[in-house]
Amino acid sequence: MATPPIATPDVSSTWSPREQRYSLLQRCRSLYHGLWFRLSEWIRWSRRPYHETPIGCLSGLASWQITRIDELREHYQVCFESHYGQHTALANYAYLDLLDRASTIAKQPIPQGIAVTDVGCANFWYARALQAFFRPATLTGVDVEGFRLYPTGYSRYDAARGYIVQLPHTSFVVANYCEMESRADVITAWYPFVTPSPVLAWRLPLRVFSPERLFERIARNLTAHGLFFMVNQGIEEAAIAATYCRRAGLRFIDQWVHSQPLRARPHPPVASWWTT
Numbered sequence: 513m514a515t516p517p518i519a520t521p522d523v524s525s526t527w528s529p530r531e532q533r534y535s536l537l538q539r540c541r542s543l544y545h546g547l548w549f550r551l552s553e554w555i556r557w558s559r560r561p562y563h564e565t566p567i568g569c570l571s572g573l574a575s576w577q578i579t580r581i582d583e584l585r586e587h588y589q590v591c592f593e594s595h596y597g598q599h600t601a602l603a604n605y606a607y608l609d610l611l612d613r614a615s616t617i618a619k620q621p622i623p624q625g626i627a628v629t630d631v632g633c634a635n636f637w638y639a640r641a642l643q644a645f646f647r648p649a650t651l652t653g654v655d656v657e658g659f660r661l662y663p664t665g666y667s668r669y670d671a672a673r674g675y676i677v678q679l680p681h682t683s684f685v686v687a688n689y690c691e692m693e694s695r696a697d698v699i700t701a702w703y704p705f706v707t708p709s710p711v712l713a714w715r716l717p718l719r720v721f722s723p724e725r726l727f728e729r730i731a732r733n734l735t736a737h738g739l740f741f742m743v744n745q746g747i748e749e750a751a752i753a754a755t756y757c758r759r760a761g762l763r764f765i766d767q768w769v770h771s772q773p774l775r776a777r778p779h780p781p782v783a784s785w786w787t788t
């Protein structure tokens with residue numbers, strides 16, 4: 513049975529992006545990030561797919577983490593550490609753990625062999641976790657910023673190509689999702705921007721911040737009875753995101769707060785399921 517959403521502050525009265533006035537400092541930072549963003553789009557730097565050096569064996573974990581990872585390994589037949597370094601491998605287990613627990617607790621049956629889109633996938637470092645969970649017919653990761661240059665000399669695009677290279681029917685698309693026509697049976701969004709500060713923290717210009725349009729597009733691109741799975745940072749952010757979902761016409765199914773994620777986070781991840 514669906515649980516009621518977490519005590520939702522009436523964000524409609526406290527948060528109105530249309531009336532949002534950015535401070536001078538925010539506008540300056542946005543302008544600065546915008547210059548780099550535009551430059552990266554113009555250069556579209558790419559060398560070759562970037563592959564992490566596999567750690568082989570995870571270390572420094574608590575016994576509860578080892579137990580849970582063993583369960584996930586067995587159930588989903590995965591071994592992320594044979595593909596990635598410690599950080600990415602553990603983070604993939606953490607995302608898989610969240611998906612697994614959130615769907616079990618919500619008793620949410622997961623359709624198999626369907627089209628899955630992940631919105632705002634960064635370099636799609638967690639594509640393998642999504643593959644393991646959904647076993648999709650197609651998996652598409654979309655991010656508005658594709659060519660950020662890393663200190664390694666590789667771009668986000670190179671990293672994404674490395675993360676998806678061995679995965680079946682998986683692609684990485686550089687696009688503004690607000691403008692994308694792409695139907696999917698399941699859409700996922702991990703930590704989408706719903707307030708402006710994280711946009712600047714991610715070194716992006718504020719012009720990419722358009723949550724109303726983003727959630728409207730998610731609702732529009734979902735097939736009939738499709739599922740939208742969202743993860744937010746903490747209860748407050750989840751409440752703001754829920755308001756956008758409802759305004760976009762999405763229907764709440766269930767929500768779950770992970771109090772002990774495999775990888776520690778500053779706020780507990782809040783997972784929620786929505787439908788059309």
Ligand SMILES: C[S@@+](CC[C@H](N)C(=O)[O-])C[C@H]1O[C@@H](n2cnc3c(N)ncnc32)[C@H](O)[C@@H]1O
Binds near residue numbers: 703716726
């Ligand atoms: C907080 S990050 C989360 C990244 C990733 N989902 C994760 O869990 O590591 C939000 C991401 O959304 C992307 N993003 C923001 N607006 C977008 C849009 N309109 N279309 C596509 N991607 C967008 C950003 O570039 C950024 O990579």
